[in-house]
Amino acid sequence: MTPQSLQILTPNVPVYKAADAEAYKDLVDVLILCGGSATDLPHQTPEFAQWFHVVDSFDTHAAIPEHFQAVDQQAKENSKVALISCGWDPGMFSLNRLYASAILPCGTDYTFWGKGVSQGHSDAIRRIEGVKDARQYTIPVEAALEAVRSGSAPALTTRQKHTRECFVVAEEGADLQRIQHEIVTMPNYFADYDTTVHFISQEELEKNHSGIPHGGFVIRTGKTGWNEEHNHVVEYSLKLDSNPEFTASVIVAYARAVYRMAQKQDFGCKTVFDVAPALLSPLSGEELRKKML
Amino acid sequence: MTPQSLQILTPNVPVYKAADAEAYKDLVDVLILCGGSATDLPHQTPEFAQWFHVVDSFDTHAAIPEHFQAVDQQAKENSKVALISCGWDPGMFSLNRLYASAILPCGTDYTFWGKGVSQGHSDAIRRIEGVKDARQYTIPVEAALEAVRSGSAPALTTRQKHTRECFVVAEEGADLQRIQHEIVTMPNYFADYDTTVHFISQEELEKNHSGIPHGGFVIRTGKTGWNEEHNHVVEYSLKLDSNPEFTASVIVAYARAVYRMAQKQDFGCKTVFDVAPALLSPLSGEELRKKML
Numbered sequence: 122m123t124p125q126s127l128q129i130l131t132p133n134v135p136v137y138k139a140a141d142a143e144a145y146k147d148l149v150d151v152l153i154l155c156g157g158s159a160t161d162l163p164h165q166t167p168e169f170a171q172w173f174h175v176v177d178s179f180d181t182h183a184a185i186p187e188h189f190q191a192v193d194q195q196a197k198e199n200s201k202v203a204l205i206s207c208g209w210d211p212g213m214f215s216l217n218r219l220y221a222s223a224i225l226p227c228g229t230d231y232t233f234w235g236k237g238v239s240q241g242h243s244d245a246i247r248r249i250e251g252v253k254d255a256r257q258y259t260i261p262v263e264a265a266l267e268a269v270r271s272g273s274a275p276a277l278t279t280r281q282k283h284t285r286e287c288f289v290v291a292e293e294g295a296d297l298q299r300i301q302h303e304i305v306t307m308p309n310y311f312a313d314y315d316t317t318v319h320f321i322s323q324e325e326l327e328k329n330h331s332g333i334p335h336g337g338f339v340i341r342t343g344k345t346g347w348n349e350e351h352n353h354v355v356e357y358s359l360k361l362d363s364n365p366e367f368t369a370s371v372i373v374a375y376a377r378a379v380y381r382m383a384q385k386q387d388f389g390c391k392t393v394f395d396v397a398p399a400l401l402s403p404l405s406g407e408e409l410r411k412k413m414l
Numbered sequence: 415m416t417p418q419s420l421q422i423l424t425p426n427v428p429v430y431k432a433a434d435a436e437a438y439k440d441l442v443d444v445l446i447l448c449g450g451s452a453t454d455l456p457h458q459t460p461e462f463a464q465w466f467h468v469v470d471s472f473d474t475h476a477a478i479p480e481h482f483q484a485v486d487q488q489a490k491e492n493s494k495v496a497l498i499s500c501g502w503d504p505g506m507f508s509l510n511r512l513y514a515s516a517i518l519p520c521g522t523d524y525t526f527w528g529k530g531v532s533q534g535h536s537d538a539i540r541r542i543e544g545v546k547d548a549r550q551y552t553i554p555v556e557a558a559l560e561a562v563r564s565g566s567a568p569a570l571t572t573r574q575k576h577t578r579e580c581f582v583v584a585e586e587g588a589d590l591q592r593i594q595h596e597i598v599t600m601p602n603y604f605a606d607y608d609t610t611v612h613f614i615s616q617e618e619l620e621k622n623h624s625g626i627p628h629g630g631f632v633i634r635t636g637k638t639g640w641n642e643e644h645n646h647v648v649e650y651s652l653k654l655d656s657n658p659e660f661t662a663s664v665i666v667a668y669a670r671a672v673y674r675m676a677q678k679q680d681f682g683c684k685t686v687f688d689v690a691p692a693l694l695s696p697l698s699g700e701e702l703r704k705k706m707l
Binding site for chain 1: 692
């Protein structure tokens with residue numbers, strides 16, 4: 122694909138080659154990197170942080186420390202602000218884990234995802250022989266949510282927290298029983314979960330399962346009191362019709378903060394943990410105190 | 415009451431007169447002010463911000479701008495950090511209003527309180543002739559919560575959002591009908607709400623209504639998409655067995671942040687909006703990124 126062949130929804134917005142980005146380094150306030158976490162962002166974010174203040178949505182949780190290190194070095198050497206791992210998890214969910222655990226140190230927290238579409242799990246099903254198309258939903262178990270909210274701090278297995286529901290379009294004449302077996306026994310993806318498989322037509326998939334909804338819950342319960350006699354439940358939840366559009370909305374709010382941190386020369390790699398909330402809002406400190414505090 | 419007559423739960427913690435506070439100005443890392451918003455804090459916080467880094471829980475929403483001004487001047491002149499209006503509303507609820515509105519600018523937010531005890535409303539009932547004791551619960555209307563969560567952005571009257579439930583101990587021979595009438599027609603406090611009044615015995619009040627639970631919900635719904643076709647619901651809720659103990663827990667976490675801001679010489683009056691989340695946690699930035707992001 123060339124910049125000339127790319128059709129974007131907003132007319133008259135210029136499109137350039139990523140390879141030519143450096144030429145625009147004095148024209149861009151904040152560069153938003155939309156690449157994938159597996160192979161794009163690990164090299165793109167440090168590279169572009171040489172020339173731009175950047176935001177990325179790197180979401181491989183286990184690799185965040187390494188990614189932070191690489192980006193921090195480039196950002197500091199070049200007096201740039203680089204905010205990584207922005208979105209809702211990592212992102213808003215991380216913030217809620219942090220706030221609730223700082224307030225209730227004597228407690229336990231839980232993250233549930235869904236109901237929502239997992240692209241990775243949908244892809245895994247599509248790679249099975251005889252599968253034409255598939256959509257996988259991750260669903261939190263209502264009984265587990267209730268147990269957590271009760272303050273009993275239950276120990277929950279993977280199976281007890283989420284179920285997986287799969288809508289599969291099979292090729293004509295495919296062995297449905299074999300496909301179902303391959304799905305529910307697939308290690309890492311499905312074997313540790315109670316998984317339901319529905320075979321449906323391509324039309325039905327397109328009609329009822331074309332959206333990319335997602336969401337989830339961060340719940341922390343904790344105790345206070347001279348004899349730990351008081352329970353508290355802090356719950357944050359998201360119910361999103363469009364996972365990518367909400368993620369983009371979070372990123373845009375943080376791009377505003379990155380610009381402001383750059384003005385204050387607060388350079389280096391940052392995460393949502395390092396950003397004072399007021400920096401996200403278009404309102405002034407005075408307006409915020411008057412209208413939202 | 416003198417310092418000598420005061421019995422506190424933790425043995426061997428010294429107790430001093432507030433009037434002698436200045437003498438301890440080099441010994442206290444952060445001073446937490448626990449006075450009331452009506453008459454204590456408006457003069458105490460500016461006064462003590464001359465000598466100490468302070469946190470208060472000033473909660474008269476409409477008077478926050480004026481309080482901020484007075485505290486900011488003293489804190490800046492004396493190189494102190496003063497965090498005001500800390501707790502859960504103002505506090506954690508304010509934060510959630512800010513985050514959600516920055517992410518979903520095209521949306522509406524709602525705050526519901528309860529189920530919980532309102533001290534102000536309980537006091538108002540106790541001032542009625544013939545009332546010995548009383549406890550008032552503020553209760554969010556479930557149907558209103560559901561309407562908000564649906565994303566329909568309903569316009570809700572005061573009456574549609576909350577109901578009020580009163581447990582009243584009457585003096586012997588008191589005119590119960592008159593008391594009930596005085597409660598439900600009381601301007602500002604009850605007249606705009608559907609209010610239920612139960613007359614109970616002092617024993618029952620002490621047995622079933624001696625706690626100080628509270629909580630509530632901050633919900634923002636918003637739209638994204640080329641034709642605003644996607645709805646999103648962001649919900650934060652608290653369910654607290656003890657309102658004062660949870661408020662104290664928030665204040666202690668912010669006292670940690672105030673100490674750190676003082677070390678960085680980030681002086682002046684602050685609110686929760688100005689505090690980067692990482693400053694609240696005992697964990698280092700590295701640990702936070704590894705464990706919570």
